[in-house]
Amino acid sequence: MMKAYQYFCLIAMMALASCSNEDDSFMPSDALEIVGIEATIDGEQPSRRAAATPAVTVGRTEFAPDDRIVFTSIKRTTAPLESFTYSDIRYYFTDKKNWKRTEGNLPEKIYWTDGSSPHTFIGYSLPAEDYHWVDNDNGTYSGELGYGKDTLDFSTGNDEIKKEDLLLNYSTKTVAETGGLSTKVIFTHALSNVRVVVNIKNFASSASAVDTKVGVGNMVLHNQPTKFKWGIHSSKVQVLDINDSKQRTKDLMLWCPAADGEGTGQSKTFTFYGLTTPQDELYHHINGNDQPLTFSFTVSYPNPMNPAETLTKTYSGAFNDLVHFNPGMCTTINISLNHKDEQMFTDVSYSDWNFVATPDLGELRKKSTFLDINSNVTIHTDAQATIYDATWLYNDGAVLRDIYGNDGTVGMPYRISSASQLLSFAKEVTAGLTFKDKYIRLDADITMQSSSAKTNLEDTTSTQAAVKWIGIGTAAHPFEGTFLGGDRFVNRLYDAPLFACLGSQARVEQLHITTIGSISGGGALAQTNQGIIGACKVIDDVETTGGALVGTNSGLIYASYHTGDTKGTAGLVDTNTNTGTIVGCYQAGDVAGGTAFSIAKTNQGTIACPVPTSLYEIQQQAFTDQLNKGLKTWYATQASRTQFYYVHTAANWPTVQRQ
Structure with a gap:
């Protein structure tokens, strides 16, 4: 990190x-x-x-x-x-x-x-x-x-x-x-960070043996290609062809910041770091030439027969499967030693450029599918919500941080990268944390449940019931922060809108949703909105008692849309109140109990959106131009708004991107 x-x-x-x-x-x-x-x-x-x-x-x-x-x-x-x-x-x-x-x-x-x-x-x-x-x-x-x-x-x-x-x-x-x-x-x-972690947990012949006092050093990756190039119009580095006469390979000796290891006794690990060039299948398999990654290191420990004597042994190995080194990313090689049985176990994982090892590193790679809505997730007021055990947020002294170290400011927004963290977020708001003046960013597409989940829209022979979502926020405790969707999806939402209540200070941008089954109480994104929704969309058919996007809107919705039919009586929004404003939005589909392409079933406020007469019309450049013309006029009086505009794609729906 x-x-x-x-x-x-x-x-x-x-x-x-x-x-x-x-x-x-x-x-x-x-x-x-x-x-x-x-x-x-x-x-x-x-x-x-x-x-x-x-x-x-x-x-x-x-x-x-x-x-x-x-x-x-x-x-x-x-x-x-x-x-x-x-x-x-x-x-x-x-x-x-x-x-x-x-x-x-x-x-x-x-x-x-x-x-x-x-x-x-x-x-x-x-x-x-x-x-x-x-x-x-x-x-x-x-x-x-x-x-x-x-x-x-x-x-x-x-x-x-x-x-x-x-x-x-x-x-x-x-x-x-x-x-x-x-x-x-x-x-x-631009280059690749390489990290090698050597675990000696099972190295000693017994817990009381003298060979628990182990040192690991001289970690070398052999024959690493060292010549690379980059172009003036790209952020990617390429390693020179393995058969290029200009390519040169060298042994790479890594750095160990804690030369005595981390931990004690048989629980020690030794971690080594270095740089290498990006490498993938294209590099390794050119002209049928396959170059496996080879490595070696030394292990020193007292001689069990004569503890005053230090024995040094060189371990070496090679990976049968290709090891990728990705530009700007970190490849971690995990090695476990077993001295008693003379065995060595290896695996590889990939991550961001820098990170800090923690006791629950494996949890950082957990699946983002909801298996149980009653999952044991924490909120920051829980006693067990420490840096090591928190699902998402924890108290770091006087600062509330997420498990990635962010404090929720605009430069370091809280990050959500798994479904359990999304559930933890929902429970935080329900418990009274409104996130006013805080920023949250969706950092991965979230799939709420498996594709075999049974709903009233799916195969009735499925045995796994769909998991009902609980909604984020309540009338007593609405969400009041800024949620940045990052052009990512929350997939397979079921039963409740993603947000139950967006307060007057709330802002949600660039969030995309798909649903299964029915959504009760309002739209897929929010049941009630008093804040700002910008550049959000709902994809495919939606069965709801409200609009496809929002149930009741008393705030602002702009540059947002739904592509698909609505199996209900409202189009994009059910009710737009006298304080509600909807600008530059569209609905591309039929409404089962209402008017096709409608923006709102009931309107008491302001709607400034072109209304098409057919799906064909929506897919034309002229309709995109209409949307953008209306948004441009409106932005002229809304200097503080994030500006989004539509992009026309032939034979497809207009899509939104940030200006």
Whole structure:
């Protein structure tokens, strides 16, 4: 896990040499000079269950003096203009506040084409000026791990890893910050983090034997490819072909931060870290050449026959199955030793770049399917809700954190990545935690139950009953926070809306829902809404006593839709009260007891939505244009709203994306 460090860098007058000091004379009125960049390394962190500060981090966690950034392309994402497209923009990091241009005429400037359109920023960051890389003059760059060395030795510590840690930035959605003068860019790790955990739990011949005093060291991955390349228009690193004459393999010696191991006696583990190049089947199987991962390490322990003597044994092994090393991710190799029977057991797991081992690591890979709505989940007020036993939230002193280390602020939203955590969230709100001023992000598609669950819409021969959802919030305790769906799905929702009550401070964005069976009391997303719903959708047919999306709306719904028939009497919403507003929404389907394509069965408030006459009409560009025209007009008076617009796809429904 890594903590994200953000640095505001004041850059005086940045531009290409092709610009001139007379730029101001022909720049359109909506063009803005870029005078600041806020650079973050892997802004998703912290990403694994841990206390606020991780025990071990690998590679760069912050920018340091001599770090270099090269933006290979800066341009408007849609319909870029040649005069506003920049390349080879170079900076170096001087201290914790400033970046400076390394080349070019410093008085010159670069500009946004305008202050609102998404721009594409592509670049790379080198850890030091002497980092070995080559410009191939064909739109690609090449690098080599451990340049000039026969062995890639990380054993002396993380400083050696940092020297090799290439960062890349590729974003087509970079926008100007407030005022338009600055922007944020996020750099991610380009190479692969490798982690080897050696467990000696069953190593000793007995609990009282002298060989419980074990040391593990000299962990080496053999014949690792070290030459790689990346392109100016991508955030991916590719290892050179295994048969490429320029490819070079080296032994990789890993770093062990706790050389004496973690734990005591036979419960010790030894953990090793390093970097390697991304590798997959394409690398391993070119021209039928299969290269298994091989490794070796030493184990030292007292001689059972003469405890004063230390025995050192070298263990080695190879994986029959391919081991993947993914760019910007961590591959963990787990090794268990059994000295008594001379056996070694291995397996591999994959995770984010950095994480901290905890006693319940296996629980982090649990399935996200509800098997029992009465699952033993915790809320933060439970005595057992500690960092190690909490389902989702726990008290870290005076701070309420999730099990991944987040505190619910806008920069570190609470994350939900399993169905049991979603259930824990629902029970938190029911117990009185409204999440006012807090942010929650759905971090994975959640499947509520297995596909064999029996409902009144499914195969009557199924034996497994569908699990009824309990709903999030009540009239007494509504949800009052911000729920960011992240364009992810809650699938196979049954019986109750996902949210029972959204309060006046609530905001739900970019959340998608599918249902099975009937939804009672209102729409699939919310039974009652007094807050803001933006860019949410319900897919496929819905059987409900209310609208497909919401039952009663007293708040704001915009840029949201339902594609499918409604087996009820209302379309998108059942009742829109006199305080309710619905803008830029549509319903693509029949309504069993009502009017096809209807937005609301009963309307006392404001509805500004085009109403089609057929499914064919909805699939035409003209209908998408109508939706966007209405939203654009409305956004002009709603500066604080997140802006979403529809995208037309031939022979399909208009879909929503963030501006």
